[in-house]
Amino acid sequence: MKVLVCIKQVPDMESRFKVNGSGDWYDEADLAYRMNEYDEYAVEQAVQLKEQLGDAPDVTVLSIGPDRVGDALKKALAMGCDRAVHVQDPDSCRKDPWQIADIIASFAKGKDFDVIFTGMQSQDRGSAQVGVTVAERLGHNCTTTLVGFGYADGVVTAKRELEGGVKSVVKLPLPALVTCQLGLNVPRYPTLPNIMKAKKKEFLTVPAADLLSEQPAVATEKLYPPVKTGSAVVLEGDLAQIADRLLGILKEKTTVVK
Amino acid sequence: MKALLVCEQREGKILDTSYELVAFADRLGAEKVLVLVGKDAPKVDAKVYLADVDKFGEYNPDLHKQVVLEAIQKENPDYVVFVHSSYGWDLAPRVAASLKVGQVSEIVNIVDGKFELALCNAKLRRTVSPKGARAVLTIQAGAFNAVEASGSAQVEAIDAAGSTKLQFVGYEPAEKKDVDLGRAEIIVSAGRGVGKKENVSIIAELAKAFGGELGASRPVVDAGWVAHSHQVGTTGQTVSPKLYVACGISGAIQHLAGMKKSDFIVAINKDKDAPISEAADVMVVADVLQLAPVLMEKLRAA
Ligand SMILES: Cc1cc2nc3c(=O)[nH]c(=O)nc-3n(C[C@H](O)[C@H](O)[C@H](O)COP(=O)(O)OP(=O)(O)OC[C@H]3O[C@@H](n4cnc5c(N)ncnc54)[C@H](O)[C@@H]3O)c2cc1C
Numbered sequence: 266m267k268v269l270v271c272i273k274q275v276p277d278m279e280s281r282f283k284v285n286g287s288g289d290w291y292d293e294a295d296l297a298y299r300m301n302e303y304d305e306y307a308v309e310q311a312v313q314l315k316e317q318l319g320d321a322p323d324v325t326v327l328s329i330g331p332d333r334v335g336d337a338l339k340k341a342l343a344m345g346c347d348r349a350v351h352v353q354d355p356d357s358c359r360k361d362p363w364q365i366a367d368i369i370a371s372f373a374k375g376k377d378f379d380v381i382f383t384g385m386q387s388q389d390r391g392s393a394q395v396g397v398t399v400a401e402r403l404g405h406n407c408t409t410t411l412v413g414f415g416y417a418d419g420v421v422t423a424k425r426e427l428e429g430g431v432k433s434v435v436k437l438p439l440p441a442l443v444t445c446q447l448g449l450n451v452p453r454y455p456t457l458p459n460i461m462k463a464k465k466k467e468f469l470t471v472p473a474a475d476l477l478s479e480q481p482a483v484a485t486e487k488l489y490p491p492v493k494t495g496s497a498v499v500l501e502g503d504l505a506q507i508a509d510r511l512l513g514i515l516k517e518k519t520t521v522v523k
Numbered sequence: 524m525k526a527l528l529v530c531e532q533r534e535g536k537i538l539d540t541s542y543e544l545v546a547f548a549d550r551l552g553a554e555k556v557l558v559l560v561g562k563d564a565p566k567v568d569a570k571v572y573l574a575d576v577d578k579f580g581e582y583n584p585d586l587h588k589q590v591v592l593e594a595i596q597k598e599n600p601d602y603v604v605f606v607h608s609s610y611g612w613d614l615a616p617r618v619a620a621s622l623k624v625g626q627v628s629e630i631v632n633i634v635d636g637k638f639e640l641a642l643c644n645a646k647l648r649r650t651v652s653p654k655g656a657r658a659v660l661t662i663q664a665g666a667f668n669a670v671e672a673s674g675s676a677q678v679e680a681i682d683a684a685g686s687t688k689l690q691f692v693g694y695e696p697a698e699k700k701d702v703d704l705g706r707a708e709i710i711v712s713a714g715r716g717v718g719k720k721e722n723v724s725i726i727a728e729l730a731k732a733f734g735g736e737l738g739a740s741r742p743v744v745d746a747g748w749v750a751h752s753h754q755v756g757t758t759g760q761t762v763s764p765k766l767y768v769a770c771g772i773s774g775a776i777q778h779l780a781g782m783k784k785s786d787f788i789v790a791i792n793k794d795k796d797a798p799i800s801e802a803a804d805v806m807v808v809a810d811v812l813q814l815a816p817v818l819m820e821k822l823r824a825a
Pocket of ligand 1: 278713715717739741743754759760771772777778792812
């Protein structure tokens with residue numbers, strides 16, 4: 266069985282974000298990057314599928330972006346993927362989801378991946394489009410927002426998360442693409458021996474230009490910090506003073522703290 | 524300008540978010556036509572294309588896509604609009620890909636005719652515009668206040684040909700609750716910022732000192748630190764206590780959606796600019812693990 270996992274590298278969401286000089290993206294300087302949280306579940310599920318089927322399946326992990334995304338790919342290799350494909354694109358932040366999906370679909374075309382895993386969305390952009398669009402382009406069966414994954418006899422059983430804690434169960438035959446939601450599994454930490462082993466695994470690089478054929482479908486006009494409309498009283502400084510002031514406010518403004 | 528609004532139902536009940544689509548179309552100033560795979564049409568003074576759910580299935584995006592494409596053929600809309608929900612984000616990209624048009628996801632506002640989106644956990648905003656003459660859009664649930672369900676639709680049955688290999692097996696109801704956050708007057712919630720499982724007990728104690736219940740954000744539940752019945756948010760519970768204290772919670776849309784109707788909101792966060800500050804009445808900038816013991820002492824002394 267051939268498996269593909271698509272991952273993205275994103276900034277730590279606790280960072281301070283500034284608009285870049287050209288006003289069309291965030292300033293990438295001084296940010297710490299990590300694997301997109303949703304994609305960690307995708308990698309883990311791919312590796313679990315491989316373990317379930319014995320060592321035969323072969324798991325390719327792909328990421329698009331500048332040199333730094335090599336770190337995310339190495340982590341995925343250390344988690345158990347077999348080979349990494351780095352689609353080199355220093356300008357990936359300016360590609361819209363339609364183009365990112367085009368790059369992935371062009372890569373996957375003709376390679377007969379049976380199962381493709383992606384995260385349900387990225388933490389920075391959150392479009393939730395790339396996975397489904399890739400499936401459409403390749404003609405794969407597809408479902409989204411998985412909190413449960415099972416595989417037997419050529420059929421994926423997916424548990425989808427809906428609103429309000431309700432879930433639904435869907436079956437889809439291979440070839441299938443699924444997008445992964447938080448909590449699908451417990452992503453493993455790469456161990457030191459596996460990090461060492463990962464260094465020997467195949468690591469391919471492909472320029473994005475070799476795969477991209479689509480123009481952007483959506484244009485960014487402007488990027489800006491949110492206009493502050495909140496009117497929160499801000500309490501800072503000495504802990505005892507903060508606690509006193511907070512309790513004072515609560516006694517005054519609510520009926521439940523006395 | 525014309526907008527085709529793709530409405531949603533579950534087990535025979537039209538979801539209220541369908542009326543948020545109507546509100547969005549009104550904000551755009553667009554003529555509206557609705558389409559729904561279901562049994563009954565939404566209550567709205569507009570044309571509604573109704574496809575029989577018995578034929579097209581509760582969840583079958585391959586077939587639902589064909590229904591939407593059929594309605595697009597008949598109406599030639601400028602925009603095809605979905606709610607950014609488990610139904611919408613699943614179906615919208617399929618429609619966009621079939622049409623080979625751009626999609627704008629999770630619109631929170633319309634600014635000077637451009638669509639405004641949140642970026643990086645709402646720490647940044649951006650405006651975008653689709654390039655072609657037609658586009659697929661999804662709107663953030665709750666961002667456009669639903670219009671009242673009233674009016675009488677001009678219902679037209681719609682059919683479409685399509686095939687699918689997907690099989691919808693059924694629904695699983697939400698897990699049974701061991702705590703009813705819906706009734707709590709005070710909720711003190713732990714977020715990922717509490718750092719580790721052992722620290723959740725500090726927040727649980729703080730909740731007790733306030734005389735309230737323990738709530739949690741999703742990562743705390745996903746990590747297995749507390750049971751799902753404590754989760755507040757779109758995929759957890761919607762709550763509206765008299766006091767909500769968010770400890771180490773950044774304020775993602777999906778969390779806010781579950782608690783922003785609380786009467787009074789206190790956020791305790793190390794980061795003054797965390798998006799939760801927009802919803803909070805009091806923003807306490809502090810390490811919650813250091814502040815909690817001090818607060819508890821004062822609450823107990825009172
Ligand atoms: C379809 C979907 C449904 C979802 N449903 C839900 C849902 O129902 N409920 C939900 O909560 N989420 C939900 N989410 C997830 C949501 O998008 C966020 O990932 C989640 O709410 C983040 O949780 P958090 O704020 O606890 O963690 P983070 O976003 O990681 O924030 C942690 C915060 O803690 C602060 N912090 C760190 N250390 C400290 C400290 N020592 N003291 C004080 N502050 C500290 C940081 O500054 C940061 O602001 C859903 C996501 C999707 C895609």
